Amino acid sequence: MVTYARRPPKEVAEDGVEEGAVEERPRSDRWSRLREVMVSGFIIIALIVAAVWSIPDSPIKRALNPSLLPVARATGLDQSWRMFSPDPPRAVSEIETYVQFDSGLRRVWTFDRDRDILGSFHYDRWRKLKEQLLNEAQLRPAFAMWVVRQLTQPGEKPLRVWMVRDTRTTPAPGADGPNKRERKLLYDRIFEKAS
Secondary structure, three states, X not given: OOOOOOXXXXXXXXXXXXXXXXXXXXXXXXXXXXXXXXXXXXXXHHHHHHHHHHOOOOHHHHHHHHHHHHHHHHHOOOOOHHHOOOOOOOEEEEEEEEEEEOOOOEEEEEOOOOOOOOOHXXXXXXXXXXXXXXXOHHHHHHHHHHHHHHHOOOOOOEEEEXXXXXXXXXXXXXXXXXXXXXXXEEEEEXXXXXX
16 A cells, blocks of 8 residues: 655745745646747748749749758649649641632631630530641541531532641740741642532
């Protein structure tokens, strides 16, 4: 059996503090304070790294980059804005498909250039088709025949179908000069005349 000795009661002042007692923090409070300081320091460093990485190329960024790079890589904050906003294309290409008829009439079919918000889902489907036609030559004959079927009226006979890529380059922001335009023949087919 264990017996505990009682300490004699200490005199306590009206404010609740023992007379002659020195206030001492418990050990767990010291660790708690150390954790707070370390977490606060980490947050401050992370904010500095994020701020430096988000500003455009400048002398400040170049000066701080070498010292902050290890922290940025360790925390995953070393990503540039290019990841979220890559360089926009400097050229816009459109495809025009022309059909020449035996009557001398010529019709043109173009991809819808109306890019309103409500039609954006509809437009995206056509945009992807246009990209494939620009990159994959083997798709062009079938697409040209589809356009011929779309544009031909009863009684008309198509003589020729051709596709043209119309590319307009846009200058970089702040650069002077006109937009350059280039037209290139992508596909051409002449139909046999019926006798």
